[in-house]
Amino acid sequence: MNDRRQQALRSNLLQRADLWREALARSRRLAQGTTEDAGDATRMADDYRLLAHDLARARILLPDTRTREYLEAAYARAHTTLHHGAWRLGATLLSLFRDEIPAVIRWLRPYILWSGLIFVLAMSAGYALVHQYPELIALFASPDAIAKVERGQLWTEGVLNIVPPSVMSVQLFANNIVVSLTAWCTGFLFGLGTLYVLGLNGLLLGAALAFVSQHGLRDQLLTFIVAHGCVELSVICLSAAAGAAVGEALARPGEAGRIESFRVAVLRSGKLLVACVLLLIGAGLIEGYVSPNPHVSLNARVVIGVSYWLLMVLLLSGWLFGRPRSSTAG
Secondary structure (H helix, E strand, C coil), X not given: CHHHHHHHHHHHHHCCHHHHHHHHHHHHXXXXXXXXXXXXXXXXXXXXXXXXXXXXXXXXXXXXXXXXXHHHHHHHHHHHHHHCCCXXXXXXXXXXXXXXXXXXXXXXXXXHHHHHHHHHHHHHHHHHHHHHCHHHHHHCCCHHHHHHHHCCCCCCCCHHHCCCHHHHHHHHHHHHHHHHHHHHXXXXXXXXXXXXXHHHHXXXXXXXXXXXXXXXXXXXHHHHHHHHHHHHHHHHHHHHHHHHHHHHHHHCCCCCCHHHHHHHHHHHHHHHHHHHHHHHHHHHHHHHHCCCCCCCCHHHHHHHHHHHHHHHHHHHHCCECECCCCCCCC
């Protein structure tokens, strides 16, 4: 009897989906200033009460579903439309980094764990392949880089004599940002592109580690990447997690529909890309000025790498800007 009653309540709640879509569309029109209908403004308060009521029911009846996520996003939009004041850049950025991005990280936690696992497995596969079949390094590295390693030198040696650190930093963080955005955008292909980017980067790193290890250069390579690599590799996994979330929204849209689920996933996960870009700029500066500099000791590199990684954790958790506030927007 209780199961039938619960099912009836869920069915009754889902029948109100058209009302939710109308409320969301109305709040979007008001927020963008694209409506001249005064009735939209008067109905907004009713929409707000409707969404608050149905969200409370969804959290009980449909706690781990995209319906609840859709209602949370619609409720947050209605709340913002009703209570927004004059736009202030500082307050907007503070809210983004203190409240919204940490909420996105909590939402993406399962995707982040899976992305990290896939990256580690791909790296292990790349290492095992080149360790067992050294000639396969030709699939991952250029002939010049291979020849240099075979002569007992890393391809990174002497790079500062050719490219100034400032130019090198710009090139590096621009390339890393492209990789990060690609990992996210290819998630629009139902997550398959994200899986490819994540796996390819893992294979490349594993293959490089195996190849330099065979020529006694593993410690030198780890010394080179430790200052910037902790954050750089973490950001690749974060971007891939965001892309995977978008891909799942397309593959399994739920009751809200594929278009709306995709829109909500893109808007939510896209907030994380702002932090990823900033972190990659910092990693690029470290990779340009610190990593290739032979005068920087290993201890200093480790301190820089660990400190920057901890700074990333504080940024993504919101604690860098004060204690995060609870948010229904996610």
